[in-house]
Amino acid sequence: GNSVTQMEGPVTLSEEAFLTINCTYTATGYPSLFWYVQYPGEGLQLLLKATKADDKGSNKGFEATYRKETTSFHLEKGSVQVSDSAVYFCALDLDTGRRALTFGSGTRLQVQP
Amino acid sequence: NAGVTQTPKFQVLKTGQSMTLQCAQDMNHEYMSWYRQDPGMGLRLIHYSVGAGITDQGEVPNGYNVSRSTTEDFPLRLLSAAPSQTSVYFCASSYSGTGVTYEQYFGPGTRLTVT
Numbered sequence: 001g002n003s004v005t006q007m008e009g010p011v012t013l014s015e016e017a018f019l020t021i022n023c024t025y026t027a028t029g030y031p032s033l034f035w036y037v038q039y040p041g042e043g044l045q046l047l048l049k050a051t052k053a054d055d056k057g058s059n060k061g062f063e064a065t066y067r068k069e070t071t072s073f074h075l076e077k078g079s080v081q082v083s084d085s086a087v088y089f090c091a092l093d094l095d096t097g098r099r100a101l102t103f104g105s106g107t108r109l110q111v112q113p
Numbered sequence: 114n115a116g117v118t119q120t121p122k123f124q125v126l127k128t129g130q131s132m133t134l135q136c137a138q139d140m141n142h143e144y145m146s147w148y149r150q151d152p153g154m155g156l157r158l159i160h161y162s163v164g165a166g167i168t169d170q171g172e173v174p175n176g177y178n179v180s181r182s183t184t185e186d187f188p189l190r191l192l193s194a195a196p197s198q199t200s201v202y203f204c205a206s207s208y209s210g211t212g213v214t215y216e217q218y219f220g221p222g223t224r225l226t227v228t
Binding site: 004036041042043044045046049089100101103104105106 | 157205
């Protein structure tokens with residue numbers, strides 16, 4: 001079946017540190033890949049996406065590159081801020097028309113001033 | 114646009130009670146879905162709908178019913194609540210169709226506790 005594996009958290013960083021959150025996937029076809037972010041007390045928001053191999057998604061200083069050879073979609077940011085503290089979810093969609101996202105377990109990021 | 118709205122925000126039920134979680138969207142999206150979020154497990158798909166009158170089961174449908182009589186509304190019914198249904202429930206919507214990746218928009222969630 002399809003699955004997404006994320007590094008366990010929480011990840012605690014100081015402001016301006018470099019961030020990497022690892023994400024790998026298993027899928028029977030060629031999925032689209034997503035990172036969603038959930039701020040405290042809120043629903044999920046799309047952070048970035050990539051729809052085919054070697055695509056790079058980017059938004060708000062975050063980046064992730066779709067690596068088909070390693071089945072990975074790691075999230076990176078060069079300099080985190082306190083306002084980036086949230087839970088980050090990696091997800092895939094196999095474009096079956098169902099719009100059925102398969103999510104990873106989420107990684108909580110805590111950024112300290 | 115209000116986007117995706119969910120009511121109530123919080124609910125406490127006793128085992129065996131029934132209730133309906135409401136979800137509405139004003140973006141004219143064909144696709145709507147319900148997920149549950151449990152600690153350490155991410156979000157899991159309960160039911161989804163690709164348009165009015167069409168629903169189907171997701172990954173964890175047992176104990177839940179849905180119907181889609183209008184494009185805007187997609188209520189989730191718990192017929193006989195169990196403690197295992199204690200969770201945070203999210204509704205989402207998007208345009209449907211294959212070949213193009215559409216963003217899913219999520220509501221703010223309903224936190225349900227079953228005692």
